[in-house]
Amino acid sequence: MVREDGKRNFVLREDDGTEDSVFSGRTPRQAALKAARRLPPAASEGDVDDKAVLRLRERGTDKVHIYHGWAWKEEAPDDAPDWMPEVITKANVSKQGIEHLDE
Secondary structure, rough: OEEOOOOOEEEEOOOOOOOEEEEOOOOOHHHHHHHHHOOOOOHHHHHOOOOOOEEEEOHHHHHHEEEEEEEEEEEEOOOOOOOOOOOEEEEEEEEEEEEEEOO
């Protein structure tokens, strides 16, 4: 279901089918990036050795978007605002496909 501002809600599905966290975004990738930032980060982008599987179901549909996601720590940019910490978590995702639930 699309909200008035164009964003959609995606629910993170666990392997056992439970759904806990909700991420919003205009695209499934935007929601997947938000979910990936919550993964345990590697020390740097080069140290990423394993990728988590993120399964995001769009609310109101039976479509499950599947991504591989990973996160790492990085120094904040030089022009960062005062409220931003010195070390930030960055993330990336790679889409693997879409499944449809039979429920």
